[in-house]
Amino acid sequence: MWDSPIHWLDIRDIPLFSRDDERAAAREEAPSSPYENWIGALAGGARAIGARVGLDGNGGDQLFAGTDIYLSDLLRTGHWLSLGRELLRKRRRGARHLFASTVTPLVPEGLRSLIAALTRSAPPRQYLEGDLPAWLRSDFVERHALRERERAHLPPVGGRDRAGAQLRWAVLLPMTGYLHSLLQPRFLSAGVLSRTPLMDRRVVELALTRPHAERVGGLDAKHLLREAMRGLLPESVLAPRTARTGMTLSYSRRSMQEGFPDHFRELMRSPMILAELGVVEPEVLEDSVAEYLQRGGEHLRMDLYHTLQTELWLRARRDANCVEPGATSPFC
Secondary structure, three states, X not given: OOOOOOOXXXXXXXXXXXXXXXXXXXXOOOOOOOOHHHHHHXXXXXXXXXXXXXXXXXXXXXXXXXXXXXXXXXXXXXXXHHHHXXXXXXXXXXXXXXXXXXXXXXXXXXXXXXXXXXXXXXOOOOOOOOOOOOOEOHHHHHHOOHHHHHHHOOOOOOOOOHHHHHHHHHHHOHHHHHHHHHHHHHHHHOOOEEEOHHHOHHHHHHHHHOOHHHOEEOOEXXXXXXXXXXXXXXHXXXXXXXXXXXXXXXXXXXHHHHHHHHHHHHHOOOOOHHHHOOOEOHHHHHHHHHHHHHHOOHHHHHHHHHHHHHHHHHHHHHHHHOOOOOOOOOOO
């Protein structure tokens, strides 16, 4: 549209798994990003054509999209007709998702605890609360209060404006900056600076003042951002889509299915440090790998990836700390 040359990179030539042992040894902490090699390739491609600054789109989802939590606000405030229209437009997402977005956020915390006590089970999950990996040992989960710690970092469940509270939570979420810090070295090693235009203070202040209706409605999202780009991007790009395209998920899904089995088999040739430390049950982990390869699953995919990277990080620390005779590291 702007008659500018484009330098394409073929995503099929960028491996998800590459020199993972070396990268784990170089990290100060265990967490890793599945898109680290992807970012490194983009930075290298940018530098190859003479660019020294790379712009990313971080902030678009947090500031201009939102989630279906606004349905609970419509229910709480008695906007029945608007709620009915939205539920009808979103019916393809399924009754379970719509119930979790509309009714569950309105259940008081005290009632959650009462239900848990009466049923002798875990409290009903909060909005956006996920399942912990099945291979984590139950005594480890309880000893370190992992479920409670996860809930403490979720968006506020009370208040009059849950959609607004979640927006502010998403903007201030420390994880966003932390993930950026994991990827920034790949830019710098290529001689490229990474910048995030959407997180400019002026853009953030504007986005925080706009009503939720300008973010999401029905199956479409980012209404304000789309209108701001009208005339600057092709109409085909701005038009609503019947299905989401250009997703990073496709890359990690394919790469995990193709590359993870070999990496996992190699990993299991030796006893897992995570098992020795009482964190995971290896047998359950193996069953979960088989389940993923057969059925897939988004949360399962990411949990398996991070478990692999954490084990590699621990092994790198063990190898580094056990070289000298008489080493007293707990990993030795």
